[in-house]
Amino acid sequence: MRSQAPPQLNLIALASRIQPQDAGLRAARSHRMSVRTRLTKSFAVANALAIGSHARETAVHRFSDLDFMVVLRKEEFYHGDRMVSSDTVLNRVIDDLRERYPSSTVKRDILAASLGFGSSGQSLDVVPAKFHEFVGGRPVYLIPDGDGGWLRTSPATHDRQFQVQQTRSGNKLRKVSQLLKWWKHARENPLPIRSFYIDMLLCSGDVGVGVGKTYGTCLKDFFELLVATECRPVLDPCGIAGRISANDSQAQHDTLNRAAVYAHQHAHAAIAAEQRRDFPEANRQWSLVFNEAY
16 A cells, blocks of 8 residues: 555555456366266256356455355255255255265355365355246246245346446446455454345445546445445345345344444545545545555
């Protein structure tokens, strides 16, 4: 960080540093291919696709897990005429992956089978899914909801909505999302805010829209939105998944609320200092927002 430089230049440099690396992306493709090959031998697999932050190009180096949705055929979800619980399907996937990868950690992560790979520190989150219907010409799937039931999702629809907002923002929104995910991880214990929540909240408002808006003003507006809504669940802007929660418990909600208030205060101070042309003070404030990882 250059203390005398305009914060926009430092935020651009930070966004560049946190981009996923080519080696990691190649490893991700290899992991996905290996998992698909294994599951195809054990299940009736209809399709498999990358989803989440990597698919929306909002992932950050080292921290963004790899999300992989495996669409199973109808027969995998029924016992006789009865549709089984999502726990049953997910546990079968977990057991199968544990058999195939005995030296890797395979565990349940709410709605996915999380498979750790070597020393990379990343995991491949395998989400079993059932095709449900088409909405607006794009497929909607049922995935585990973490409580034995099923949750509607449509990665293609959500990714398209993000792309629309990316264009409206003058192509700023992806970098803003990555900076927010860096804010989440720039501390010993990551903040309890889901990446999907970040991206869909960005799609729900006009955080990135406006002539001449910098990354800094976009970040400040996002924190302002978090504070104004008290980090409550956001309605899916695509109308598919209902309400999207930032986290899973009241304790996590309280932690995120405190972090949002702190970030908003210092982001607001950073913008005020930048308007005074006091770049060292503006950069000091942004460093506080990012817990010195700026």
